[in-house]
Amino acid sequence: MATSTASATDCNETCDVLIYGTGLVESVVAAALAWQGTNVLHIDSNPYYGGAWAALNLDELKAWTDRVNSASNNTPFLDAYLYISRNLDPRKYAIDLSPHILFTRSDLLSLLIKSRVSRYLEFKPLGSFHTFEQDSFEKVPGTKEDIFTSQTLTLLTKRSLMRFMKFVIDWEQNTTVWQEYKDEPISKFLEEKFGLDVPQIVELVHSIGLLPTPKTSTEVALAKIKRYLTSMQVYGNFPAMYSMYGTGGELAQGFCRSAAVAGAVYRLGSKLVGFDETTGVAELESGEKIKVAEKIISSETVATQDEEVTRMVAVVEKDCKEWFAEGESAAIVVFPVDTLDGNQAAVQVLVMGSGSGQCPSGQAIWYLSIQESGELGRKFLYVALEKLEEAILRESTQDFEFAVNEEEIAYLPNGLPVISSVRLGESLRNFTPKESLKYLLKLTYSQKSTVSPIEPPADSKLIYSAAPCFSLAFEDIVDQAKGLYELVTGTTDDFFDVDFEDEDDDATVSAAAQDTEAREFSDDKDEDVGGHQYDFEEVAGEMTI
Amino acid sequence: MSSRKKTMLKVIILGDSGVGKTSLMQQYVSKKFSNQYKATIGADFLTKQDVRVDDRTVTMQLWDTAGQERFQSLGVAFYRGADCCVLVYDVNNAKSFEALDSWRDEFLIQASPRDPESFPFVVLGNKIDVEESKRVVSQKRALAFCQAKGNIPYFETSAKEAINVDQAFEVIARNALIQEESEEYSSDFSDPINIHLDNERGGCEC
Ligand SMILES: Cc1cc2nc3c(=O)[nH]c(=O)nc-3n(C[C@H](O)[C@H](O)[C@H](O)COP(=O)(O)OP(=O)(O)OC[C@H]3O[C@@H](n4cnc5c(N)ncnc54)[C@H](O)[C@@H]3O)c2cc1C
Ligand SMILES: Nc1nc2c(ncn2[C@@H]2O[C@H](COP(=O)(O)OP(=O)(O)OP(=O)(O)O)[C@@H](O)[C@H]2O)c(=O)[nH]1
Ligand SMILES: [Mg+2]
Numbered sequence: 001m002a003t004s005t006a007s008a009t010d011c012n013e014t015c016d017v018l019i020y021g022t023g024l025v026e027s028v029v030a031a032a033l034a035w036q037g038t039n040v041l042h043i044d045s046n047p048y049y050g051g052a053w054a055a056l057n058l059d060e061l062k063a064w065t066d067r068v069n070s071a072s073n074n075t076p077f078l079d080a081y082l083y084i085s086r087n088l089d090p091r092k093y094a095i096d097l098s099p100h101i102l103f104t105r106s107d108l109l110s111l112l113i114k115s116r117v118s119r120y121l122e123f124k125p126l127g128s129f130h131t132f133e134q135d136s137f138e139k140v141p142g143t144k145e146d147i148f149t150s151q152t153l154t155l156l157t158k159r160s161l162m163r164f165m166k167f168v169i170d171w172e173q174n175t176t177v178w179q180e181y182k183d184e185p186i187s188k189f190l191e192e193k194f195g196l197d198v199p200q201i202v203e204l205v206h207s208i209g210l211l212p213t214p215k216t217s218t219e220v221a222l223a224k225i226k227r228y229l230t231s232m233q234v235y236g237n238f239p240a241m242y243s244m245y246g247t248g249g250e251l252a253q254g255f256c257r258s259a260a261v262a263g264a265v266y267r268l269g270s271k272l273v274g275f276d277e278t279t280g281v282a283e284l285e286s287g288e289k290i291k292v293a294e295k296i297i298s299s300e301t302v303a304t305q306d307e308e309v310t311r312m313v314a315v316v317e318k319d320c321k322e323w324f325a326e327g328e329s330a331a332i333v334v335f336p337v338d339t340l341d342g343n344q345a346a347v348q349v350l351v352m353g354s355g356s357g358q359c360p361s362g363q364a365i366w367y368l369s370i371q372e373s374g375e376l377g378r379k380f381l382y383v384a385l386e387k388l389e390e391a392i393l394r395e396s397t398q399d400f401e402f403a404v405n406e407e408e409i410a411y412l413p414n415g416l417p418v419i420s421s422v423r424l425g426e427s428l429r430n431f432t433p434k435e436s437l438k439y440l441l442k443l444t445y446s447q448k449s450t451v452s453p454i455e456p457p458a459d460s461k462l463i464y465s466a467a468p469c470f471s472l473a474f475e476d477i478v479d480q481a482k483g484l485y486e487l488v489t490g491t492t493d494d495f496f497d498v499d500f501e502d503e504d505d506d507a508t509v510s511a512a513a514q515d516t517e518a519r520e521f522s523d524d525k526d527e528d529v530g531g532h533q534y535d536f537e538e539v540a541g542e543m544t545i
Numbered sequence: 546m547s548s549r550k551k552t553m554l555k556v557i558i559l560g561d562s563g564v565g566k567t568s569l570m571q572q573y574v575s576k577k578f579s580n581q582y583k584a585t586i587g588a589d590f591l592t593k594q595d596v597r598v599d600d601r602t603v604t605m606q607l608w609d610t611a612g613q614e615r616f617q618s619l620g621v622a623f624y625r626g627a628d629c630c631v632l633v634y635d636v637n638n639a640k641s642f643e644a645l646d647s648w649r650d651e652f653l654i655q656a657s658p659r660d661p662e663s664f665p666f667v668v669l670g671n672k673i674d675v676e677e678s679k680r681v682v683s684q685k686r687a688l689a690f691c692q693a694k695g696n697i698p699y700f701e702t703s704a705k706e707a708i709n710v711d712q713a714f715e716v717i718a719r720n721a722l723i724q725e726e727s728e729e730y731s732s733d734f735s736d737p738i739n740i741h742l743d744n745e746r747g748g749c750e751c
Contacts, residue, residue, distance in 0.1 A: 253622035
């Protein structure tokens with residue numbers, strides 16, 4: 001297999017566009033260009049796809065740690081400390097270097113469907129968003145029914161929340177409400193305009209909006225809060241999903257396969273060592289030369305000192321099912337600002353169970369991150385880790401008994417009983433577990449934002465792509481890809497304007513699903529939205545609040 | 546519980562360039578054959594619906610390599626979740642036969658199936674329609690290889706003359722189904738989201 005001489009000389013010739021790095025953005029561009037008819041050569045210096053977006057097995061992770069800590073580090077990562085306990089099967093793990101989730105109503109998902117790359121992927125639901133508060137995890141009320149069945153909200157709060165949720169669904173149109181708060185902190189807006197209390201503001205900002213701080217400007221924050229709410233009920237009772245085995249890396253590979261189907265040539269393990277602007281000849285480490293007719297897109301940028309996210313990955317010997325919704329295998333836990341000895345940014349935790357394909361059963365992976373640099377960032381992550389540890393030991397313990405009184409049970413309109421989470425939380429808090437938690441792997445590292453190593457002139461053949469975003473949800477991927485596409489082709493009009501000749505209509509059907517407006521909160525129209533969604537008045541009437 | 550669930554089997558087809566992987570898939574799925582050789586680009590995967598396996602009906606997804614194997618750049622995602630791996634060689638090309646072992650190793654490393662010993666492979670010796678004098682790999686030699694690798698089922702096929710193609714894929718489907726079911730019971734199983742169904746919006750799984 002290693003000797004494909006004919007093809008090697010093949011590639012020693014020409015291409016229109018050479019793309020260096022198989023990160024998500026580069027891979028989207030590769031597919032877009034290949035389908036548009038551009039002759040693409042796509043290479044990566046690593047023996048795997050995904051670059052800074054990759055999910056690595058443990059052997060790859062060790063090599064990655066060495067590279068990140070070496071003098072020749074050319075990644076957006078730095079300061080990696082890795083601890084791996086003995087006797088783990090390296091191939092049973094996929095450690096996601098830049099974990100991300102995908103909201104069900106987002107431009108990236110629309111593109112995945114339109115390009116039919118979604119057919120290569122297996123998506124799993126993510127419906128559990130918890131906020132850490134006073135030593136317990138509160139499940140975020142993300143839907144109307146959550147709000148109404150919540151045992152912890154007063155009627156007044158429920159009304160205020162409802163009013164806000166109705167507003168935010170088309171906040172863009174209601175400019176009069178927020179215009180004067182445009183650049184003010186979202187917390188101020190929510191408090192002054194909607195009379196919301198701190199706990200609700202915290203949940204809206206941190207868990208629903210996935211924002212690092214309540215100081216985020218109102219304009220930015222409203223879009224993020226809306227993203228969650230309109231994503232609920234698109235495919236079920238969850239707003240987000242992830243792809244099996246590590247989302248960013250799998251999406252990148254899906255787009256690369258799509259590009260290959262359209263004729264792009266792929267070469268992993270090929271390092272680019274030189275490029276001559278005047279002749280347009282690129283040189284690989286192997287000595288091969290490639291004539292590039294149009295552009296080179298390179299992901300080899302340099303890290304800046306401005307912004308930094310500190311990350312921690314812990315593999316624990318607990319399945320963590322206690323934190324997942326029924327039938328799910330992932331959850332998000334957020335530690336708001338000022339809950340961890342003075343953290344000025346939230347610590348976000350993505351918990352992945354074995355159903356994610358990232359670890360063996362009986363284990364889970366905790367991905368913690370904070371937008372705070374080095375030493376200080378790590379300190380907060382360790383405090384959060386300790387709280388997570390306490391919580392999972394409490395919640396997963398076998399020898400804990402808990403008697404329920406009838407008055408602590410409320411009933412949903414459909415007859416299902418729910419136990420007051422306050423009471424449950426209190427009892428759990430007073431319980432000290434006997435076991436300790438076993439860590440099978442711990443990894444800490446930092447990630448920087450990146451810039452071009454040089455400012456290329458406007459007519460340069462060489463253009464640069466950016467490193468993964470810090471946010472937990474994918475942001476700007478499609479826009480970044482379109483930007484690069486436009487630099488090559490001069491337009492975005494034909495970006496993925498592909499008429500797939502297949503007879504199946506999958507793609508069109510699901511594209512329609514994306515176009516349908518979120519109906520859940522536009523309740524004045526009273527449309528048929530399926531059996532299990534409650535109308536405001538109806539629920540209020542049945543419940544004695 | 547899962548009687549409503551549609552069984553989708555992922556089958557990947559590996560082998561050297563030009564052995565007839567794409568032709569075999571085409572012959573099986575659309576009963577078509579072309580004499581023109583064009584190294585595969587543009588092939589993605591083919592779906593064959595309503596395949597009967599005993600009393601079950603399954604859908605088979607046959608994944609072609611899309612050209613990414615040319616520089617050993619298939620990537621781990623290609624292998625993930627495969628239920629059966631078909632190894633193809635050309636009976637008139639010794640090198641393509643000798644490569645089978647490394648294709649098999651590559652699969653086992655990349656896909657890392659839960660139980661490598663029992664993972665189903667099927668070997669196809671293709672192009673048997675070509676005149677006998679050109680044949681360089683004997684049936685005996687091929688069978689010896691398959692036996693040594695844990696009794697891999699072996700078929701001699703012709704994509705051109707449609708010899709043994711249906712028979713081979715019947716075994717592929719059956720073995721893939723057995724594999725799928727064994728995986729399902731041993732993992733933390735939950736259904737993936739079907740993002741291609743509009744009418745299931747908001748449907749709950751109760
Ligand atoms: C990130 C990390 C997490 C670890 N977690 C565990 C664990 O959960 N259980 C276990 O039995 N062993 C763990 N170890 C291993 C153990 O702490 C030390 O590696 C071991 O005691 C060997 O010490 P040393 O003198 O060789 O290295 P040291 O000189 O102690 O440490 C080498 C480097 O690793 C860093 N480091 C050491 N320990 C940690 C830590 N716990 N967290 C973050 N950075 C650390 C240090 O700051 C130093 O830069 C961990 C190691 C690391 C790097
Ligand atoms: N005589 C004969 N020719 C065949 C047979 N199967 C395939 N071919 C021919 O062999 C050539 C290669 O077939 P493909 O199906 O494209 O081979 P492939 O394995 O997909 O090749 P790559 O895509 O390059 O990896 C074509 O010219 C086919 O017509 C067969 O059974 N008999
Ligand atoms: Mg082919």
